[in-house]
Amino acid sequence: MNVGKILSRLALIGYFSGLLLAIVALAGFWHRSERDLDQPIEFPHYIHAGRLGLACTYCHQFPERSPHAGAPPLELCMNCHQTVAVDRPEVKKVREHYREKRPVVWNRVHALPGFVRFSHQSHLRVEIPCFACHGAMQTVTVARQVRPLKMGWCVSCHRWRGGPTDCGACHH
Amino acid sequence: MPIPGAPDPNAVAELSGFLKFLYSLACLIHLPYLALLIGGMVLSLTCKGLGIRRRDPLARRLSRDAVRMALPGGWMVWLPVLAVALNLEIGRRLYRPGMLPLPAWIGLLAALCLGLAMIAGYQSLMRRGKDSSHWTTLLGLWGLVLLAGSCFLLFCGAGQLLMPERWPLLETQPLRTLSWVAVAKFLFFFGFGLALAAVVVLFRRGGMEPGPAGDRYESYVERTGRRVALVFTLLFPLALLLELVNLPPMSLSGPLFPVYGGMVAVAGWLAWRLATGWSEKKGPPCWRLLGALMLVLLLAVTGDHLARNRILTPQTLTEPENWRVWAKAEAAETAPAVSAAKVPADPGQEVFDRICGICHAFDRKIVGPPLLEVLPAYRNEPEKLREFIRNPTKKNPDYPPMPKHGLKDAEIGAVADYLLRRLEE
Numbered sequence: 001m002n003v004g005k006i007l008s009r010l011a012l013i014g015y016f017s018g019l020l021l022a023i024v025a026l027a028g029f030w031h032r033s034e035r036d037l038d039q040p041i042e043f044p045h046y047i048h049a050g051r052l053g054l055a056c057t058y059c060h061q062f063p064e065r066s067p068h069a070g071a072p073p074l075e076l077c078m079n080c081h082q083t084v085a086v087d088r089p090e091v092k093k094v095r096e097h098y099r100e101k102r103p104v105v106w107n108r109v110h111a112l113p114g115f116v117r118f119s120h121q122s123h124l125r126v127e128i129p130c131f132a133c134h135g136a137m138q139t140v141t142v143a144r145q146v147r148p149l150k151m152g153w154c155v156s157c158h159r160w161r162g163g164p165t166d167c168g169a170c171h172h
Numbered sequence: 173m174p175i176p177g178a179p180d181p182n183a184v185a186e187l188s189g190f191l192k193f194l195y196s197l198a199c200l201i202h203l204p205y206l207a208l209l210i211g212g213m214v215l216s217l218t219c220k221g222l223g224i225r226r227r228d229p230l231a232r233r234l235s236r237d238a239v240r241m242a243l244p245g246g247w248m249v250w251l252p253v254l255a256v257a258l259n260l261e262i263g264r265r266l267y268r269p270g271m272l273p274l275p276a277w278i279g280l281l282a283a284l285c286l287g288l289a290m291i292a293g294y295q296s297l298m299r300r301g302k303d304s305s306h307w308t309t310l311l312g313l314w315g316l317v318l319l320a321g322s323c324f325l326l327f328c329g330a331g332q333l334l335m336p337e338r339w340p341l342l343e344t345q346p347l348r349t350l351s352w353v354a355v356a357k358f359l360f361f362f363g364f365g366l367a368l369a370a371v372v373v374l375f376r377r378g379g380m381e382p383g384p385a386g387d388r389y390e391s392y393v394e395r396t397g398r399r400v401a402l403v404f405t406l407l408f409p410l411a412l413l414l415e416l417v418n419l420p421p422m423s424l425s426g427p428l429f430p431v432y433g434g435m436v437a438v439a440g441w442l443a444w445r446l447a448t449g450w451s452e453k454k455g456p457p458c459w460r461l462l463g464a465l466m467l468v469l470l471l472a473v474t475g476d477h478l479a480r481n482r483i484l485t486p487q488t489l490t491e492p493e494n495w496r497v498w499a500k501a502e503a504a505e506t507a508p509a510v511s512a513a514k515v516p517a518d519p520g521q522e523v524f525d526r527i528c529g530i531c532h533a534f535d536r537k538i539v540g541p542p543l544l545e546v547l548p549a550y551r552n553e554p555e556k557l558r559e560f561i562r563n564p565t566k567k568n569p570d571y572p573p574m575p576k577h578g579l580k581d582a583e584i585g586a587v588a589d590y591l592l593r594r595l596e597e
Contacts, residue, residue, distance in 0.1 A: 012447055016440035019409050020433055026416055027429035033421075052538060054530055080531065082575040084539055135487035146422060146488045147337050156341050156348065 039142050040104055041093050050138035056130050063120035063130075071106050074098045109143045110134070117172050126161070192477065195262045199473045202255035204368065204466070206323055207361055209252075211369025212238055213291060213316045215400065220303060220312075230392045232303065237393070238369070239298050239312075241376045249288055256326065257281060263333065284322040290315030323361060328354040333480055334423045336488040356415035360472070363408030367442075368465050370401035375458035394456065401461070402446040409436045412472075423479040431475040435468050442468075520590025523583045531574075534594060541571055547595045557588045 048054050059076060060069035077094050085091045097104050110133075112118050123133075130137070135146040147153060158165050216239040223232030260277050294312035302308050331354035332338060338348050374397040416432050442464045450456050531539035546567075550557035561584050566573035579587070 008447065009444075012440075012443055015406065016409070016436060016443065019413060019436045020440075022413055023416065023429055023433045023436060030421070030424050030429070031426075034424075052530065058526070058530060079527075079575055079577060080539065083572045084531075084575075085572075135485075136489075137487065139486035144485075144487065146483070146485065148420060148422070153337055156338070156345065160341055160344055 039107055041097075042090050042142055044090075044141045045137045045143060046139055046141060053138075056137070064124050066121055067117070067119040069120050071104075074104065109145055110149065112149060115172075116170055118170070126163070128161070132157070191262050191266045192481075195259060195266060196473050196477050198255045198259040198262065199476070200469065202252040202259065203361070203473070204469055205252040205255075206319070207365030207469075208368050208372060209288075209291060209365075210316065210320055210323065210362065211365035211367070212241070212372070213294075213312060213319070214366060215369050215373065216298070217309070217312050217316065219396075220309065224304070230389055233389060234373075234393060234396060236298050236303055238373055239295050241373055249292055250285075253281065253285055253288065256284060260329075263329070280322055280325050283318050283325075287315050287318030287322060291319060320362070324354070324358045325349075327357040327361065330354070330357060330476065334420055334483055336484060352418040353415060353420075356411050356418055360408050360411035360415060363404045363411055364465070364468065364472075367401045367404040367408065368462075370397045370399075370404070371458065371461045371465060373397040374401070374456045375462060398446055398449075398456070402443060405439050405443045405446060409439045412436060419479060420483060423483040425478060425482045428475055428478050428482075431471050431478065435471045435475070438464050438468050438471070518586075518590055519583070520586035520588075520593075523579065523587040524590055527577055527579070528587060528591075539572070540574060541568060543591065544595070547591055550592065551595065554588055554592055557591065558584050561588060 048059070049056060056069075057063060059072035061072070061076075062068055062070040074094065074097055078098050081091050081094055086095065094104070096102075133147055133149070134143070137143065154170065155165060157163070158169075163169075216235045219231045219235035219238060222228060223230075223235055260281075290311050294308060294315055297303070297305065297308040297311065328349045328351065331351040332342070332349060334353060335351065341348050373393060412432055412435055416429075419428075442461060445457065445461065445464075532541075532543050534543045536542050547557075550560075561577075561579065564574035564576055
C-alpha cells in the first residue's frame with residue numbers, strides 16, 4: 001500500500017473521529033448545562049393549578065407588584081395542608097419542613113443572565129398571560145422550562161406586542 | 173393564569189402514539205423517495221452539462237441512465253405526494269400547530285406535484301433521446317427547483333415543530349418559518365440524496381443497456397458513482413453536526429446524542445467502504461451500501477421523533493389554543509376575565525376568591541363540601557358562621573377539617589356577609 005493511500009485512510013479515520021468527538025463534546029456540554037431540575041419536593045402543578053384551578057398568584061404572590069413572582073412561603077402551603085392530604089409523602093415533607101422551621105430550597109428553573117432585568121410586574125400590567133413564558137403549568141408536575149428565554153425570542157414578542165425594543169428596556 | 177374559555181388542557185394533551193408512529197412511517201416513505209429524486213436529478217443534469225461542455229459521450233449517456241435509474245415511473249411517482257399529505261394532516265392533528273394556514277399547505281403540495289410532473293416530463297424527453305434540447309434542460313431544472321423548494325419548505329415546517337414558541341408569531345411574521353435547523357436538515361437531505369442516487373447508480377449499473385463504449389462505460393459509471401457517493405457521504409455528517417448545534421436546547425435529550433453519533437458512525441463506515449474500494453470480481457457491495465444509507469435515514473427519523481417528543485409536551489401543546497383565546501379577547505377589546513377578577517368590588521368576594529374559593533365552590537365539591545349544601549344551616553345565624561370561620565371545627569366525616577386561616581375580624585365579617593348574600597341570590 002502506498003503512502004498516499006495510508007494518509008488518505010488516516011485522514012478519513014481522523015475526520016469521522018473528529019465528528020464523533022464533537023458530538024460527544026456537545027453531549028457533555030448539554031449534560032453540564034442541563035440544570036438539575038429535581039426539586040426537593042415534587043409539587044404537582046397539575047393538581048393545584050389544573051384540577052383545583054388555583055390562580056398562579058395564589059402561591060406565587062408577587063408578580064403583580066414586584067419583578068419577582070416569588071416562591072410560596074410554607075405558611076401558605078399549611079393553610080390547606082394542616083388538614084388536607086396529610087398522609088401523602090410529598091405533603092409530609094412540606095409539614096416536616098414547616099415543623100422544623102426549615103425553608104424548602106427550590107432549584108431555580110427559569111434563570112436569566114445577570115445582565116437582563118426582567119420584571120413580572122410590567123409584563124402582567126400589559127396582561128401577558130403566565131403561559132406565554134411558562135407554558136401550560138396546569139398540565140405538569142415539576143416545572144420545566146419550555147421557552148428559550150433568549151433575546152431573539154423576547155424581542156420577537158416585544159415587536160409583535162408593541163413592547164419596548166430599546167436596549168435599556170431589559171439591559172441596565 | 174388559566175385563561176377562561178381555553179380548552180381543557182388534559183383533553184388537548186392526549187396524544188396518540190399510533191399517529192406518531194404513522195407520522196414517522198410517512199417520513200420513512202417520502203424522505204428516501206424525494207432524496208433519490210433530487211439526487212438523481214442533480215446527477216443527471218450535472219452529467220448532462222459536463223457531457224455537452226466537454227463533448228463527453230460517456231457523461232451524456234450517464235445523464236440519461238441516471239434519470240432512468242433514479243426516477244421510478246408510473247403511479248409510484250405520486251407516492252411521496254400522498255405520504256407528504258399524510259404527514260401534514262397527521263402533524264396538524266397531532267400537534268395542532270397554528271404554523272401555516274391551510275392554503276399554504278395546499279400551495280406546497282401543488283408545487284410538489286408540479287415539480288414531480290416536470291421531472292416526469294424531463295424523464296420522458298430524456299428517454300426519447302431529446303437530451304440535447306435546451307427545453308429538456310429547462311424543464312428538468314425547473315422541476316428540480318420546485319421539488320427542492322417544496323422540500324425546503326417541508327423542512328421549515330419540521331423545524332417549526334421544534335419551536336412551539338414561534339407558532340403564535342407566524343401569522344404576523346411568516347419569515348420566522350425559516351430557521352437554521354431547517355437549513356441544516358435540508359443540507360443533510362440534499363447530501364444524503366446525492367449519496368443515495370450515486371449508490372443506486374452503482375447498484376443498477378449492471379442493468380444498463382450495452383452501448384458502443386462497453387466496459388469503458390461501466391467502469392466510468394462505477395468510478396463516478398463511487399466518487400459522488402464518497403464526497404456526499406463526507407459532507408452530510410457536517411450538516412448533521414450543524415443541525416445538532418442549532419437544535420433548541422429544550423429539544424435535546426440523552427438518547428438524541430447516541431442517535432446522531434450512530435448516524436456519523438454509519439456514514440464513517442460507508443465512506444470507508446467507498447474509499448477503500450472493492451475487488452473487481454466481486455464489485456461494489458451495493459446492498460450493504462444501500463442498507464447503511466437506509467439505516468442513516470431511520471436514525472434521522474428517530475432523532476427527529478425524539479426531539480419533537482422532548483419539546484412538544486402538554487405544557488407547550490396547549491399554548492396555541494390559549495393564545496387564540498387570548499388574542500380573541502384582545503380583538504374584541506374586552507379585557508380577559510382574569511384582569512377583571514383582579515379587583516373585585518366586594519371585599520367579601522375578594523377574601524372568598526383569595527382564600528375560600530381554593531377549596532370551596534357553591535355548587536360542587538372541590539376539597540370542601542359545596543357551599544350550597546352547608547350554608548343553609550347558617551341562614552339566620554351569621555354570627556355562628558363568623559365563629560366557624562374564625563375557629564373551624566370538623567363537622568362532616570366525609571371531608572377533611574377546615575384549617576384556621578387567621579383572618580382579621582373585618583375580613584371574616586365581609587366574607588360571611590358575602591356568602592349569605594350569595595346563598596339568597
